[in-house]
Amino acid sequence: MATKLPSVDAVLVGFGWTGAIMAQELTEAGLNVVAIERGDWRDTPTDFSPAYAQDELRYYWRHELFQRLNHDTLTIRNRTNQTALPMRQLGSFLLGSGVGGAGVHWNGQVWRFLPSDLKARSHNLDRYGKAAIPAEMTIQDYPVSYDDLEPHYDKFEYLCGVSGKAGNLKGVIQPGGDPFEGPRQREYPNPPLDMPYAPTLFGKAAAELGRHPFPHPAANASRAYTNPLGVQLGPCTYCGFCEKYACGNYSKATAQTTILPVLMRRKTFTLRTNCEVTKINLSADGKTATGVTYLDETGQEIEQPAEMVILSAYILHNVRLLLLSGIGKPYDPATGEGVVGRNYAYQITSSVNVFFDDKILNPFVGAGALGTMINDFNGDNFDHSGLGFIGGGYVGLMQTGARPIETHPVPTGTPSWGADWKTAIARDYLKTTTVSTHGAVMAHRGNYLDLDPTYRDALGRPLLRMTFDFTDNEHRMSDYLTDRASEIASAMGGREIKANPRKGSWDVVPYQTTHNTGGAIMGDDPKTSFTNKYLQSWDVPNLFVLGATAFPQQSGYNPTGTVAALTYYAADAIKSRYLKASHQPLVQT
Amino acid sequence: MPHNPVDRRAVLGLGLLACAAPLTSSAAQLTGAGMVWRANQSAWPTATDLRASYVYFTADEAAFVEAACARIVPADATGPSAVEAGVPLFLDRQLAGDYGKGARWYMQGPFGKNTGTQGYQSQYPPAGLYRVAIKAIGDHLSRDNGAPFHKRPAAEQDAFLKDLSAGKVDLGADADGKAYFTLLLQNVMEGYFSDPIYGGNRDLSAWKMIGFSGARYDQRPYVLAYGKPYPLPPVGIGGRPAWSVKG
Numbered sequence: 001m002a003t004k005l006p007s008v009d010a011v012l013v014g015f016g017w018t019g020a021i022m023a024q025e026l027t028e029a030g031l032n033v034v035a036i037e038r039g040d041w042r043d044t045p046t047d048f049s050p051a052y053a054q055d056e057l058r059y060y061w062r063h064e065l066f067q068r069l070n071h072d073t074l075t076i077r078n079r080t081n082q083t084a085l086p087m088r089q090l091g092s093f094l095l096g097s098g099v100g101g102a103g104v105h106w107n108g109q110v111w112r113f114l115p116s117d118l119k120a121r122s123h124n125l126d127r128y129g130k131a132a133i134p135a136e137m138t139i140q141d142y143p144v145s146y147d148d149l150e151p152h153y154d155k156f157e158y159l160c161g162v163s164g165k166a167g168n169l170k171g172v173i174q175p176g177g178d179p180f181e182g183p184r185q186r187e188y189p190n191p192p193l194d195m196p197y198a199p200t201l202f203g204k205a206a207a208e209l210g211r212h213p214f215p216h217p218a219a220n221a222s223r224a225y226t227n228p229l230g231v232q233l234g235p236c237t238y239c240g241f242c243e244k245y246a247c248g249n250y251s252k253a254t255a256q257t258t259i260l261p262v263l264m265r266r267k268t269f270t271l272r273t274n275c276e277v278t279k280i281n282l283s284a285d286g287k288t289a290t291g292v293t294y295l296d297e298t299g300q301e302i303e304q305p306a307e308m309v310i311l312s313a314y315i316l317h318n319v320r321l322l323l324l325s326g327i328g329k330p331y332d333p334a335t336g337e338g339v340v341g342r343n344y345a346y347q348i349t350s351s352v353n354v355f356f357d358d359k360i361l362n363p364f365v366g367a368g369a370l371g372t373m374i375n376d377f378n379g380d381n382f383d384h385s386g387l388g389f390i391g392g393g394y395v396g397l398m399q400t401g402a403r404p405i406e407t408h409p410v411p412t413g414t415p416s417w418g419a420d421w422k423t424a425i426a427r428d429y430l431k432t433t434t435v436s437t438h439g440a441v442m443a444h445r446g447n448y449l450d451l452d453p454t455y456r457d458a459l460g461r462p463l464l465r466m467t468f469d470f471t472d473n474e475h476r477m478s479d480y481l482t483d484r485a486s487e488i489a490s491a492m493g494g495r496e497i498k499a500n501p502r503k504g505s506w507d508v509v510p511y512q513t514t515h516n517t518g519g520a521i522m523g524d525d526p527k528t529s530f531t532n533k534y535l536q537s538w539d540v541p542n543l544f545v546l547g548a549t550a551f552p553q554q555s556g557y558n559p560t561g562t563v564a565a566l567t568y569y570a571a572d573a574i575k576s577r578y579l580k581a582s583h584q585p586l587v588q589t
Numbered sequence: 590m591p592h593n594p595v596d597r598r599a600v601l602g603l604g605l606l607a608c609a610a611p612l613t614s615s616a617a618q619l620t621g622a623g624m625v626w627r628a629n630q631s632a633w634p635t636a637t638d639l640r641a642s643y644v645y646f647t648a649d650e651a652a653f654v655e656a657a658c659a660r661i662v663p664a665d666a667t668g669p670s671a672v673e674a675g676v677p678l679f680l681d682r683q684l685a686g687d688y689g690k691g692a693r694w695y696m697q698g699p700f701g702k703n704t705g706t707q708g709y710q711s712q713y714p715p716a717g718l719y720r721v722a723i724k725a726i727g728d729h730l731s732r733d734n735g736a737p738f739h740k741r742p743a744a745e746q747d748a749f750l751k752d753l754s755a756g757k758v759d760l761g762a763d764a765d766g767k768a769y770f771t772l773l774l775q776n777v778m779e780g781y782f783s784d785p786i787y788g789g790n791r792d793l794s795a796w797k798m799i800g801f802s803g804a805r806y807d808q809r810p811y812v813l814a815y816g817k818p819y820p821l822p823p824v825g826i827g828g829r830p831a832w833s834v835k836g
Contacts, residue, residue, distance in 0.1 A: 041617055041625055047632050052826050054804035057783035058634055062688060069695040076707055085707045088695045197815040238808040248806070260624060267621040274617070362819050364801055365808040404782040404801045417661040417774055418747065426667045429799035430819075455697065507706040 002293055002301040008032045008270075011292055011306035013277045013321065014313025016101020017560065018546035018567045020255035020263060021156075022310055024229075025571035027268045029579065034304060035269070035312075036294055038276035039098030042246075043256055048104075050248030053241055056403040060244040065105045067095035072457040074316060078469040078505045080333060080446060086455050086463065092507065093514040094244060095314060099273060100255045102314060102514055103560070107243040107368030107400060108219030108252050110162045111557035112153045112565075114379040115146035115182045120442070120553055123380060124390045132390055136445045137473065138336070138343055140552040143524045143533035144569065146182045152568035153561060154185055157217075160253030161225035161233050164188035164217035178214045180375040193222045193236060198354075198361045198433035199372035202397035205491035211374040216396060218369030219253035229262045240401020242368025252368060275302075278459065280309055280325040280543065289543045295459070307583065308542045308574075315549040319449050319519035320464040328520070328530050328539055331448050333467070339530045341450045343443035343518040344466065345554040346506070348393075348474045349436065350482040352489040353409040353498045356431040363402035363433060371398030377484050378556040379440070389476040393439030393556035395485045402429070409434065412498045435489045437481035438513070443553040444471050449519045469505050478502050515559050517551035522566075524587075532587035534573040535566060541585045544570060634826060637682045637788035639675070645685040645716060646677075649737075653723045654680060656739035660746045661777045668798030669791070671777055679780030679789035680719075689716030711768060715776070722769035725760035726753075785825045792830050796823040803829075 010026050012019045015037035023033050042048075048065075058064050067073075067090070075084035096102030116123040120139045124132050133139065166187045167177025192215035195203075203213035220242060221233040236251040250257050263269055274297040281290045281303065291305035311318040322328055322340050331338035373396030375381055384390055402408075409432055410416070410424040452465035470478075482501045489497040523529025526538035535550055537543040546567050548559045555562075573586055619625060643651050655677045662671035671677075683689060691714025700712040711718050730738060730749075738746060752758050754774070756767035780789030782796070784804060790796060796803050803823035811819060822829060 041619070043624055043626065045626060046630050049631055050806050051631075052634055052804075054806070055634060055784055055786075055826060057779055057787055061779055061783075063693055068693045070691075070693055073695040078704065078706055082704055083701055085701045085703065085710055086695045086697070087707075088691075088709045089693075091708055194809075194812045196812050200815070235809075237806060238812050239806055240808065256624075264619065264625075265621055265623050270618060270620040272618050360816050360818055362800075362802075362811060362814075362817075364805075365811050365819075402801070404796070404799060405779050408778075408782070408799070417750075417777075419663050419665060422662055422665065422667050426798050429801070454699065505706050508708040509706075 002303040004303045004305065007291070007305035007307065008034045009306065010034075010308040010310055011036065011304050012310045012312045013292060014101065014311070014317065015099055015255070015271060016096060016312070016314070017103040017255055017564060019312035020259045021564060021567045022312055022546060022571055023269055024259050024263050025568070025575065027263065027266045029575045030268070032268050033270070034306070035271050036275050036277050036292065036304065037099055037271065037273045039273065041273045042098045042100055042104065044246070044248060044250060048246035048248050053245060053248035054239055056405050059246070060403070061405060063090055063094075065096070065098070065246055066090055067097040070458065072463070074464040074466050075452040075455050076466050076468070076508050078467070080467055084452055084465045084467070087508055091509045092512045093516055094511070095316070095514070099271070103254050104246045104256070105244050106560060108160075109369040109558040110157060110160060110217045110219050110561045112149075112182060113146070113555045113557055113562050114180070114381070116380045117555040117557070118142040118144065118146055118149075127380065128384060128390065132384070134473075137471075138443045138445050140343070140443070140521070140523055140528060142552060143522055144566070149562070149565045149569060150182070150185065152565035152572070155568050156561060156564035158189050159227050159229070159258050160219040161190050161221045161227055162188050162217050162219055163190040163193050163222035165192050165215055167214060176214060178373070178375050179212050180378065180381045188217060190222045190225055193218055193220060193367055193370050195372060196362070196365055196370070196399050197359065198363065198399055199370070199397045201359075201492045202435060202488060203372040205488050205493075206372070206374050209488060209491060211376045211488070213372045213374050216369045216371040216373045216398065218367065220367040220369055221251045227258055229259065231258050231261050233257055236367050238365050238367050238370070240364050240366040240403065242366075243400045276459070277321065278324070278461070280321060280327060282325070282327065282540065287540060289540050308544065311543070311545045311549070312547065315516050315519055315547050316449070316464055318545055318547055318549045320451070322520055322530070322545070323451050323464070324461055327537070327543070330450055333446050333448055336445055339520070339526075339528065341448045341519050342528070342530075343521050343552055344447050344449045344468060345441040345443050345517045345551065346468060347513040347515040347554055348439045348441055348470055348478045348502055349512050350478050350485070350502045351437065351500045352435045352482065352485045353500070354433050354435065354489045354492050354494040355411055355428055355496050355498070356494040360430050361433050362430060363399060363407070366399040366401030368400055369398070370400065371396050377481055387476070387480065389473045389480070391440035391442055391473070391477055391556060393437055393477070393481050395435065395437050395481055395488065397433060397435050399433070404429070409498070411496055435485045437478065437485050438556060438558070439474065439478045439481050440556040441470070441554045442473055443518065470502070475502070515548070515554060517548040517554040517559060520545045520549045521552045522550040523552065526589055532585070534578075534586045535570040536578070536586050538585075538589065542583050544574070546570065634786055636786045636827065637679070639678065639788055643678070643681045645681045645689065649727065650719065650723050651677065651681075652737070652739040653726065656746060657750065657773065658777055660743065660750055661774060662781055669794040671781055673791070674781050674789050674795050675791040676777055676780035676789045679783070679787055680776055682788050683776065683780075684716040684719055690714050709768065711765065715772060718764065718769055718772060722760060722764040722766070725764045726758075729758060729760060786827050793823045793825055
């Protein structure tokens with residue numbers, strides 16, 4: 001028999017970026033909020049102090065900051081006619097665990113989607129006609145526009161103290177910034193980070209080829225910064241341990257370094273760690289969420305009633321909890337019907353190494369979002385006529401820090417071990433850099449999430465099953481980006497380059513990106529989306545689902561900026577309309 | 590014996606480990622508590638004890654692993670071999686610990702055949718896979734009436750490892766040779782290039798060879814020093830050999 005606690009105004013499931021943002025917004029509006037997090041409390045001085053944060057083995061390869069798969073993982077396959085097997089160790093993506101979520105070990109790459117990214121179906125139909133979108137490509141427009149999101153992108157950028165250079169201020173193109181971006185109301189809060197040698201070589205080569213290089217917008221502070229909540233970040237020291245690591249220096253924006261010092265002092269906010277939500281509870285008619293049930297660390301079952309339930313875990317956990325709770329119609333790829341698990345998407349990446357003989361690059365000096373980028377081939381910034389694909393991605397040279405277990409590229413023809421390998425890395429490590437590409441993944445009818453029929457987690461619940469592969473659209477697009485990257489890499493003046501295109505089916509082993517998207521997407525039609533434009537469930541109006549879960553497909557940009565903007569957008573609607581309208585649907589069907 | 594660069598932090602680290610446990614294992618309800626900070630509960634890494642001999646490997650396993658390490662990163666004038674860098678001891682300690690047990694991995698069955706894109710699907714965690722694979726390699730080589738791996742000439746060892754990596758060596762139903770080589774190569778790279786606190790990269794020798802600066806905290810002076818050699822020697826979490834008292 002579960003212990004039943006007193007009801008609260010809102011209960012949040014999961015406490016990373018979206019949970020912290022929503023809790024901050026709702027407690028500011030006077031609500032009593034409880035957040036339930038299955039992982040540990042984590043903070044800078046105790047868990048990732050600068051005295052030992054620069055530890056490649058411990059944090060990346062032994063996964064200390066990541067989800068423990070012995071507790072819970074997912075199963076994976078490329079196609080429905082295969083048997084999904086468990087992801088037994090992390091690889092392609094690095095799920096987070098604990099307070100701050102995956103936002104603790106992110107790079108700090110803060111992007112806005114293009115206005116046309118948010119209209120992926122209608123924009124491409126208008127420009128390229130029906131033939132451009134194959135029948136199996138189930139892309140949809142977002143139900144929000146760039147203009148809807150702009151103030152919320154801005155709010156997140158100022159929360160994080162993003163370092164960058166605007167390229168479009170209120171419609172006026174700015175020198176030194178990204179001329180392809182949507183108009184922004186004001187400059188970034190901090191100037192760009194100092195740019196090391198290799199990204200400047202990329203920028204010079206790209207400009208000579210007629211591209212439009214600019215500094216990557218970074219949630220790594222280029223100077224001391226106090227955000228609008230009064231929380232302070234310190235200047236980044238370029239230690240080269242951002243991506244896959246936690247920052248020991250209060251320089252990378254995370255929930256811990258931007259929101260929690262304020263939120264954790266609120267008497268109206270309660271955080272419970274090491275507690276795992278097992279179910280969203282519904283009223284008898286299934287139309288109202290009554291709260292959640294969770295297990296505390298001793299295994300005791302506890303019921304937390306709430307007026308509102310907000311899913312703010314990682315996308316895969318949000319989708320699984322909906323399926324385990326029996327909320328929404330599960331998606332069926334055979335019929336194309338159903339909404340939970342629909343339109344799962346990801347990211348497609350490739351790279352080109354550049355080997356120099358005469359240039360010391362010190363690639364270990366770095367920061368998460370430190371680099372020079374171009375968006376000439378992102379989204380619909382270029383004419384796709386005759387190319388055989390839609391969408392695009394960015395190309396850039398990021399110097400995130402060449403930790404040597406992970407990063408020791410060798411030229412074409414060099415073996416991966418032995419005397420020749422050793423000679424090559426001793427010669428090349430300091431004089432090698434890498435151009436990367438980061439491309440969109442469109443939604444496809446056969447790519448989806450459901451519950452696995454065989455495998456179970458430590459609590460005996462079915463694992464989530466992921467059925468996913470890259471389609472022809474992704475491969476053609478990524479090859480195109482790799483070719484553009486190779487052109488720039490060749491123009492950088494090195495001894496030789498080596499292209500590493502993404503070939504074949506999606507493989508869970510090599511790290512790619514932790515940019516899983518979709519599964520409970522937002523839209524205008526309850527038949528093809530789980531939430532309305534305010535991330536509110538069509539079926540259960542006091543249930544909101546945050547995160548990249550809402551993306552109808554994934555653009556060529558990192559998701560976090562848009563994840564945060566959508567969270568602020570939803571919070572705004574909850575505060576200004578939902579709470580005043582007696583918890584009614586914010587969009588009528 | 591080389592000076593152990595990690596003594597100072599190792600003692601500190603081991604001493605603090607016991608008190609660190611309650612912080613990460615207790616369920617907490619925090620209301621208006623501010624940021625939770627408890628003095629002296631920092632999560633220091635646990636240093637490897639380099640003094641003892643192998644704790645996981647049997648003598649036969651150690652002979653294979655040392656010989657394989659010596660081919661994967663051989664001895665030459667360029668820099669340390671994997672054996673000189675302490676990689677076999679690193680592997681032993683990793684396999685004896687949580688990593689070897691696959692403590693964080695999902696190891697429930699049923700165990701199916703990987704389609705090629707589904708990653709590690711062995712029923713054995715790393716330590717177990719080393720055990721069955723090295724045994725199967727020994728059996729395989731003795732079936733041909735040949736010498737054990739570690740007694741063969743370097744060229745033969747290289748050829749065997751190449752075949753193993755290409756999936757051309759059948760190790761029977763229990764061990765996939767290619768999967769084992771993939772794991773071994775990854776673990777050797779980890780030992781060779783990780784912080785010396787874990788037993789490999791002895792005296793920061795692999796980092797010196799390539800020029801990696803190590804666990805440095807503030808690189809601001811070097812961001813704009815285009816093309817200039819990095820002026821400082823590498824340093825580990827536990828410091829560097831020059832910091833140890835000689836004697």
